[in-house]
Amino acid sequence: MVLIEKVVADILERVETEPVSLRGAIEDFFSIHRELVPIRGVVLAMSLAILRRYRVLDEISRHVLGLDPYSVNAYKRNLLRVVIYELRFREHLRARDAMRLLNKAGLFTDSISLNKVRSIDIHDLVKGKSYVEKLSIRYSFPRWVILKLLAKWNRTFVEHMLKRMNKPSTLWLRINTLKIGIEEAMRGLRSRGIEAIRDSELFDVLKVVRGGRRLVGLDLVRNGLVYIQDKASCAVAHVLNPCPGELIVDMCSAPGSKATHIAQLGQDKVLLIGLDISHRRLISEQKLASNLGVRGIDLIMCDSRKFMLRTKADKVLVDPDCSSIGKMGHSPELRLKVKEEDLGRLVSLQRELMMRAIDLCRRGGIIVYSTCTTTTEENEALIRNIIDEHGLEVEEIAFGAKSPKLGKAKYFLPHVHDTIGFFIVKLRV
Ligand SMILES: C[S@@+](CC[C@H](N)C(=O)[O-])C[C@H]1O[C@@H](n2cnc3c(N)ncnc32)[C@H](O)[C@@H]1O
Structure with a gap:
C-alpha cells in the first residue's frame, strides 16, 4: 500500500533540496506514478498546509519529541513534519501508526510523546520568545522575512499580512x-x-x-x-500602457505572462522584444504566446545586462528575479528556499538591469520596474538611488497602495488586495 505520508515526504524532500517548485515536483511525481493520480489533490493540499506551518512543526518536533529536524536528512525531516501535521492538525493518524512510520525511517520516539503532540498548545511553544521569533514560528516565515516586513509596516499590518498568506490564495x-x-x-x-x-x-x-x-x-x-494570472501581475502591463506601433523591450520576459499581456493590450501591434537568459523558460514563453494567439513578440535569449539595440525603445519593462517574499503565501516552499544571503546578488542584478534599461529607453520614454517582493533594498532603495543618479521622474500609478518609502510607487498586498505581494514603479526617462 502506498502511504500518502511517504509520498508527501518524498515530494517535500525534493522541493527542499532541488531547484524545483512544489507544483513542479507534484507534476513530475504524478507523471511517473500515474496510478496515484487520484490522490494528487490531497497531496497538494497537505504539502501546502505543511509548508505553511513548517516552523511550528519543527518546534513541536524539538520540544515535544526531542528530535531536531535539522539533525536528520531532508527526507526524514519532512516525514517528521508530515507525521506531526497529521497528528496535531488533522487528527488523522493514530499515535501507534505514527510511531511505526517514524521508527521504520530510523526516527525513534514513543507513543506517549506522540500523543502529547495532539494536544500541544502553540502559545506554549512560543512562550518566552522574542516578538520576531514568535511571529516567525506562529506564521512559519523565516526570521529575516519578518524583520524585513516589520522594517516597513507596523505590527498589526504585518500580522494581518502573514495571516492572509497562510490562507489559500485567491485565483x-x-x-x-x-x-x-x-x-x-x-x-x-x-x-x-x-x-x-x-x-x-x-x-x-x-x-x-x-x-x-x-x-x-x-x-x-x-x-x-x-x-x-494574479491581478498584481496583470497590473504591470496596464501601468506600461502599450500602444500600437510602440517599440517595447521586456528585459526579463519568460515565461511570458506580462509580455503576452502587453501584446494583448497593444492589440498585438506593438513591436515587442522579449529577452531572457533562460532557454527553458523562453521555450515556455514561446508556447504560451502561441497558445494565446500572440504573434508580435520577438524572443531573444541573452543576458539583458549586455543587450544592445540600434534604436531606442519607447518603453522598457524590468521584472527581474527577486527574493519573492510576496509569493511566499501562494508558493510557501519559497520560505525554505530563499535565503537572506541571496539579497546581495539579487540587488546587483536588479541594479545592472535597470542601468541597461535606462540606456535602452529613449528620452521621455517609460521604464516600469516590478518585483514580487517587499524588501526596501530591492525596491525603494534601489529605485531611489537610480532616480538620484539619473534624474528620472516617478509617475503616478492609479491603483495599489502607496509605498511607505517612495510615495508614487505602489504595492499590491495579500491582505489588502487579495493578491500576491507585489511592487510596481513607473519612471519617465
Ligand atoms: C520574475 S521572472 C520574469 C517573469 C516574467 N516577466 C513574466 O511575467 O512571466 C525573472 C526572469 O528573469 C530572467 N533573468 C534573470 N537574469 C537575467 C539576465 N541577466 N538577463 C535576462 N534575463 C534574466 C530569469 O530567467 C526569469 O525568467
Missing part, C-alpha cells in the same frame, strides 16, 4: 481579449460552474469567487481564451 484570471470578449468569457466560465467577477480597476481581469478547482484542464484555459 485571478486574465481574459485574452485577442480571442474572446469579456462578457462571453464570463458566460463561458459560468456555464462550466466557475463564478468570476470583474475587477473594478483592470477591465480584462476577473476574480474567481467559486469553482476555482474546475480551472484545472478547463477548455477555456487550454485553448488560451482565459489565462490564470
